[in-house]
Amino acid sequence: MSDKADDTSFPIRAKLVIFNACRQPTTKIFCCMCQRDVKPDHPCRWVYLTSQMNAVHPADLHLRTPKADDLGWQRIGIECARKLGDEWTVDRPRIE
Ligand SMILES: [Zn+2]
Numbered sequence: 001m002s003d004k005a006d007d008t009s010f011p012i013r014a015k016l017v018i019f020n021a022c023r024q025p026t027t028k029i030f031c032c033m034c035q036r037d038v039k040p041d042h043p044c045r046w047v048y049l050t051s052q053m054n055a056v057h058p059a060d061l062h063l064r065t066p067k068a069d070d071l072g073w074q075r076i077g078i079e080c081a082r083k084l085g086d087e088w089t090v091d092r093p094r095i096e
Pocket of ligand 1: 031032033034035036076077079080
């Protein structure tokens with residue numbers, strides 16, 4: 001997968017999250033990428049998503065004005081976080 005931002009209008013680093021739309025999560029706590037349920041006691045990471053499923057690089061978040069339709073901080077499983085690139089995710093979401 002390319003590291004190039006998919007939305008080139010962003011002056012910040014962003015990366016499209018290819019998610020598995022075929023799977024329907026059965027709980028409200030699920031990985032935004034593979035749509036698998038994340039058990040509450042299992043570790044996960046967090047990624048900030050726009051409405052277009054672009055991950056915003058955590059280091060660039062402060063450069064971007066949040067939009068009302070942002071998906072915001074979403075859980076992402078450890079495996080998927082690794083696939084996306086660990087630097088795109090955080091241990092805990094920062095509430096701005
Ligand atoms: Zn996943």
